[in-house]
Amino acid sequence: MNLPALQSLTLGNGIPVSVMERHSAPLVELHLMYRCGTADDPDSKPGLASLTAAMMMEGAGARSALDLADAIDFLGARISVDASHHTTTVSLFTPVSRLDDALALLADIALRPTFPSAELERMRAERLTAMKQWKDQPRTIASVYCNRRVYGDAHPYGRPGIGNPKSLAAMRVEDIRAFHAQYINTANLNIIVAGDVASSALLSRLETYFGKLSKGPGSTPALPTVQQVKQRRIVIVDKPGAAQSEIRIVRVGPVRATPDYYALMVMNTLLGGSFSSRLNQNLREKNGYTYGARSSFAFRKGPGPFIAGAGVQTAVTDKALAEFMNELRAIREPASEEEILRAKNYVAYGYPQNFETVGGIAGEVEELVEHGLPSNYFSTFVPSILAVTADDVRRVAAQYVDPDAIEIIIVGDRKEIEYGVRALKLGDVKVISVEDALGYE
Numbered sequence: 001m002n003l004p005a006l007q008s009l010t011l012g013n014g015i016p017v018s019v020m021e022r023h024s025a026p027l028v029e030l031h032l033m034y035r036c037g038t039a040d041d042p043d044s045k046p047g048l049a050s051l052t053a054a055m056m057m058e059g060a061g062a063r064s065a066l067d068l069a070d071a072i073d074f075l076g077a078r079i080s081v082d083a084s085h086h087t088t089t090v091s092l093f094t095p096v097s098r099l100d101d102a103l104a105l106l107a108d109i110a111l112r113p114t115f116p117s118a119e120l121e122r123m124r125a126e127r128l129t130a131m132k133q134w135k136d137q138p139r140t141i142a143s144v145y146c147n148r149r150v151y152g153d154a155h156p157y158g159r160p161g162i163g164n165p166k167s168l169a170a171m172r173v174e175d176i177r178a179f180h181a182q183y184i185n186t187a188n189l190n191i192i193v194a195g196d197v198a199s200s201a202l203l204s205r206l207e208t209y210f211g212k213l214s215k216g217p218g219s220t221p222a223l224p225t226v227q228q229v230k231q232r233r234i235v236i237v238d239k240p241g242a243a244q245s246e247i248r249i250v251r252v253g254p255v256r257a258t259p260d261y262y263a264l265m266v267m268n269t270l271l272g273g274s275f276s277s278r279l280n281q282n283l284r285e286k287n288g289y290t291y292g293a294r295s296s297f298a299f300r301k302g303p304g305p306f307i308a309g310a311g312v313q314t315a316v317t318d319k320a321l322a323e324f325m326n327e328l329r330a331i332r333e334p335a336s337e338e339e340i341l342r343a344k345n346y347v348a349y350g351y352p353q354n355f356e357t358v359g360g361i362a363g364e365v366e367e368l369v370e371h372g373l374p375s376n377y378f379s380t381f382v383p384s385i386l387a388v389t390a391d392d393v394r395r396v397a398a399q400y401v402d403p404d405a406i407e408i409i410i411v412g413d414r415k416e417i418e419y420g421v422r423a424l425k426l427g428d429v430k431v432i433s434v435e436d437a438l439g440y441e
Helices: 048-055 065-075 096-111 117-134 138-151 165-170 173-183 199-210 261-271 278-286 314-330 337-355 358-370 377-386 390-400 414-423 434-438
Strands: 006-010 016-021 027-034 078-083 088-095 189-195 233-238 244-252 290-297 305-313 407-412 429-433
Touching: 006 199, 016 199, 016 358, 027 096, 027 358, 048 078, 048 088, 048 117, 048 173, 065 096, 078 096, 088 096, 088 358, 096 199, 117 138, 117 165, 117 173, 138 233, 138 244, 138 305, 138 407, 138 434, 189 199, 189 358, 233 414, 233 434, 244 314, 261 278, 261 290, 261 337, 261 377, 261 390, 278 290, 278 305, 278 314, 305 314, 314 407, 314 414, 337 358, 337 377, 337 390, 358 377, 407 414, 414 429, 429 434
Parallel strands: 016 189, 233 407, 233 429
Antiparallel strands: 006 016, 027 088, 027 189, 078 088, 244 305, 244 407, 290 305
């Protein structure tokens, strides 16, 4: 893979800037990546980071939300703000000919949001409505309860990023202003640029908008310790009349910085990370239980979850769960060299696609910066994947996929599925309500 050099620059006030020039099209993607996110939510105010990010687009500088949207559309640009667990990113995509005007809008959104109270009330109502709708969405119920079950409500990974009805109802504009002042500042900021720009000219432009800002306090969240799942347990979330059953199998996975990252990528591709994976071939192609079965590791700064799952026909919930267990056991056995080579090729030769657009490049650089990966990471990724051995795959499967220490969560119609699930004798079965799973009435 032949990529342009990743350039590391610094503004006068110390803000780091990462630039990858790409001159094939007159487009630019620029990310203001702040090292703060939902992991920085106060325990009493889950959802604050997400709400702050969303409110940054609801008025900035001298513009209202509508004026801001009109100005962005006029430039043919896109600007968005998103909060993840450990970062909040203000993203700009623009024709290079409109970069100066777009940067002025971007700076207003990042530095001078107005947080109008009327927009907060509208956004609060939208989110509360969405949370009510979750009760009718088995897939969402499964996702929310998976995290609560493994991490608990006191851990940022256990809470929905947008909070809960109680915390959302209590949010005030003052809370949002305080969060923005504390975390959306230069101490937490990295600027990432990809596209048709020369770094020398770019730097002077960035100095204009961000070079004279003084540093504020940095973000240093300490994640609570999480205990690994120690035994196999099953919870049925009763959803009477559900059209299908949502099965999730979850346990605590490794951190992004694990040296086993490449072996895990290959092993999971083989297990459930691709269309031709064992899980999908078994549950979809061979048995026709589902439209798709998958598994994944959520690689984060802290230990994210390993999750396998699918939405399956109600009548075959027990049979599908049995096949999940068969595959989780089988992945710990030696795989053929041919199968491993196919998985390695899938990961390695699909990697260059991540760099086909300026948005894709900026996303890859953002991951590199967020996790402190080495500057040669992009050029070593493919060789590192191809170097994974059969022993590596078997070792990480044995270490990270333990079918005897998992939480099994099934959201479905209890009266249709409970008998069959219990008959599998996989472990204790507990039945709870949708309200218990979501954590609110």
